[in-house]
Amino acid sequence: MKLLIKKVLIADKNSLFAGLVKDILVVDATIAMIDDAIVTEADETIEAQDLAISPGWVDIFADFADPGYEHRESLESGAAAALAGGISHVFVLPNTKPSLQNKPQVAYIVEKQKQLPVHLYPIGAISKNIEGKDLAEMYEMQQCGAIAFSDGLQPVQSSGLLLKALQYINAFNGTIIQLPIDKSIGAFGLMTEGIISTQMGLPGIPALAETMLVKRDIDLLRYTNSKLHITGISTAESAALVAEAKAEGLAISSSVTPYHLFFCDEDLEGYDTNLKLNPPLRKRADMMALRSAVENGTIDCITSHHLPQNWDNKTCEFEYAAHGMIGLQTSFAVVNHLFGHLPEDKLAKLMGQNARQLFNLPDATIEISAMADFTVFSKTGTTILNKENNKSKSANSPFIGIPLTGSISGVFTKGKWNGNK
Structure with a gap:
């Protein structure tokens, strides 16, 4: 499986690429490449404004x-x-x-x-x-x-x-x-x-x-x-x-x-x-x-x-x-x-x-050859929790229907990309 994330800010102080905007290619649950512009075929490409990535x-x-x-x-x-x-x-x-x-x-x-x-x-x-x-x-x-x-x-x-x-x-x-x-x-x-x-x-x-x-x-x-x-x-x-x-x-x-x-x-x-x-x-x-x-x-x-x-x-x-x-x-x-x-x-x-x-959890970082365990997010996107997209069995939230600034593009963990539609 190949996942390509375009123009993403690396929000990881422990990374050699900290604070830089790069393309990231993930191949079979491993970060295979981090570069200015990656041109390759991928099973899925994530590209949006103001993307950031962190462990x-x-x-x-x-x-x-x-x-x-x-x-x-x-x-x-x-x-x-x-x-x-x-x-x-x-x-x-x-x-x-x-x-x-x-x-x-x-x-x-x-x-x-x-x-x-x-x-x-x-x-x-x-x-x-x-x-x-x-x-x-x-x-x-x-x-x-x-x-x-x-x-x-x-x-x-x-x-x-x-x-x-x-x-x-x-x-x-x-x-x-x-x-x-x-x-x-x-x-x-x-x-x-x-x-x-x-x-x-x-x-x-x-x-x-x-x-x-x-x-x-x-x-x-x-x-x-x-x-x-x-x-x-x-x-x-x-x-x-x-x-x-x-x-x-x-x-x-x-x-x-x-x-x-x-x-x-x-x-x-x-x-x-x-x-x-x-x-x-x-x-x-x-x-x-x-x-x-x-x-x-x-x-x-x-x-x-x-x-x-x-x-x-x-x-x-x-x-x-x-x-x-x-x-x-x-x-x-x-x-x-x-x-x-x-x-x-x-x-x-x-x-x-x-x-x-x-709590001494396993290390995760945005580096070449590192195992992919990261969150892709945007500070400028919009999140609106509603009846249709609520994943919980319960709905006891005062935020339902309220537009909030910030959104999640997806999570890569346990060897799989889980993108939000």
Whole structure:
């Protein structure tokens, strides 16, 4: 199979061709040639304005709901959504039924993903049954293919248990992923606490519910000298705490969702259940601080927090709606829509290259003779998610029908080109 990509900007700082516009020829899953003008017959030729190419992107926190909740999503439909969003590597959450808490459950993902068009990496549960009481079989899961450890949507509340987990993973240089939610604070809250929640008559979740857990987890990280990734930070103070911990030299990293960068609590005034999230949308000042944290490097990764919900869970009163939105297909477009001024290589780092380094994924680069694992994208194209092109089984997205600047031409991974039509 021959794929020819014409006049594409190479957004890969590790490439000898970084920052140059070149033609790229891929032959049988290998980058065979990079030159100014390649003239050859090809099975498919990609040519469009403002194309860029970078190593394949990574999403480190996505719920594929399989096994147990396949009515919301499956590994197959989740993989299709990832491809459409330019993502070739996805970390899947352990909040399944049964949960990914031992070797057989992890092996289920590892084996099934071999038949899928993207690379799926199971996140092993920290605690048995994700109950936050006893450690799960972390070493066995790591040996079987678990990429990291987290209780996913149910972050560890017990300081003692998280301490043990951080100590335990030191034996194999593992990483803990924590969602920053103290469930004992604002337990019945429906949105962030503030003027808007008061005006809407909804119980609030104070920012303290996040920042207290971030502070605690950083203290435990300092004590154990382990590795911690905090995902889905939503407040200005959380970003500041992560920046301070980085300056101290702790092995900490962080990620933010596109929707915490795009929306704030003011957008909830229409009671759109697709904007009921956990952590919740915060105040405008927090949103702007998170945007600054993306630009200054405090935040390492963009992650979708793809959380499909069936129709019944969202088409109801706000109080009873489930949390979360789908986000894999719109992740890049939302970020590019907001940060179109950033260069392509900076966006590529946020979308995948930083995650590759943090979680020790296989190297990928845009070089002659390298295996093809890349995403082709455009900063000036347009993405509109709609009923016809949505690849997820669920449709809980506030971005449906909204034009976003930035588009995906396709992904080359696992020896195959997957182009978006």
